[in-house]
Amino acid sequence: QIKANIDYYLANARVVRQTMTELGFDHVGGENAPYIWIDGNGRDSWEFFDLLLDKAGVVCTPGQGFGRCGTQYIRISAFNSPENVAKAMARVKDVLK
Structure with a gap:
């Protein structure tokens, strides 16, 4: 059950990583943990957050x-x-492309 939970969230992380790669954003994480750190391409973290x-x-x-x-x-x-991760990444794509 634990392995199934880990796989579930890491699959979500792959979607986030793939989206950010497609958009040209450098990132780390999401391979062994459910968090993905994304470089704002020159944006301040609060500016990126607000966007x-x-x-x-x-x-x-x-x-x-x-x-x-x-x-x-x-x-x-x-x-x-x-489903929510896919929707969120579609909205992120619309904003950042």
Whole structure:
């Protein structure tokens, strides 16, 4: 059961990673943990957070909350249903393409 839960969330993380790769955003994580750190391509983490929240309706975590090394990153969690992750990534694509 634990392995099934891990696989479930890591499948969601693959969707996030694939979307961000397609959009040209560097990222780390999501392979062994359900969190994906995404480089804002020059955006401040709060600016990136606001953009995704206001324009895509997607909540993420500004990296700056984790210290100064997170200033240009956001963190997206894969803890959701596959349907919701797919919808969120479609909205992110619309905003960032």
